[in-house]
Amino acid sequence: MGHVPRGKVIDCRGCVVLPGFVDPHTHPVFGGWRHGEFEQRLGGRTYKEIAQAGGGILSSVRMTRAASEDELVGAGRARVLEMLSWGTTTVEAKSGYGLDTETELKMLRAIRRVGESVPVAVVPTFLGAHSIPKDTAKERYIDLLIEEMLPRVAEEKLARFCDVFCEDFIFNASDSRRILEAGKRYGLIPKVHADEIESSAGAELAAEVGAVSAAHLLKPSDRGLEVMAEAGTIAELLPGTCFFLREQPAPVAKMRERGVVMALATDFNPGSSTLLAQPLTVVFACVKYGMTVVEALRGVTVNAARSLALLGDIGTIEPGKRADILVTDLPDYRHIAYRVGHNPARVVICGGEVVSRDGIPVR
């Protein structure tokens, strides 16, 4: 090797080198787990039935309200470090298990502290509109979101995005529009959980309000995909969730035909996806959703960066961007989809620093 003016030499001969993975949709901060519900779903109960009986998100809300901010930071930090060990260098993280002002703020402060304590970049999203708290009328809760929570979130600069779980049985498209438009007035960029459980005009809404992305999209309408393509709304696909909930895949062929840009995320959360590893998202994207390996690789890098409106900083290896680089042990890029459950991350570089080697964070 020739003269190296400064820095360290990392021998990457024979290995595929990629941009660090971006995971643009996760819920990594929460109290407790929901393995009992998982067992019920294996027995045939549906996600919606469990949610409507007061379980699901609301059971995580009870456990998250009971947890201290320090406990949430500890648990969230461990999960983000596990993501890093699989090659993720930027992760989005949502609130949404508080559903009251104090707990939503506690979650967002915990997310901020997780970001300060790990070498991974953590991008915060306010998801107060994740569900409706028990014994509260929906209209009253929406008023609370808009009049009390959003101003506090904005005042403390706790989030970059505002997200909504848009489903006819939770926040329908017109509720979601109200919330996202209010978020925009506080400078928060809209994101939407759209058309996951039922077709609910979530894709149309995402395009209409100028959301950066619409996530899930298991049941979007044809019109919804057309307007997303026109508006440049990114389809944030979550094939790990689809696998874990045993759902039918998102209509990737239709998205491709219409020119909808596709990003990929783990959607890590205690209910619908316990996946932390972006390499496994790639496997599910190819095998379950029928994406090509190149589409899936773009989904976890360049398009995931687009899905966070951060393409100027991350998502590709280019001069001027943050040096987030993943050195794998893969002899060919196709191995990323082909080697199920293999962790390809040998050296992970975040912001120009080596932060993880062979799956272990470097101190």
Ligand code: NIG
């Ligand atoms: O993205 N769909 C709504 N929110 C999460 C699930 C949250 C949960 O079940 O705790 C999701 O899948």
Ligand code: FE
């Ligand atoms: Fe989600």
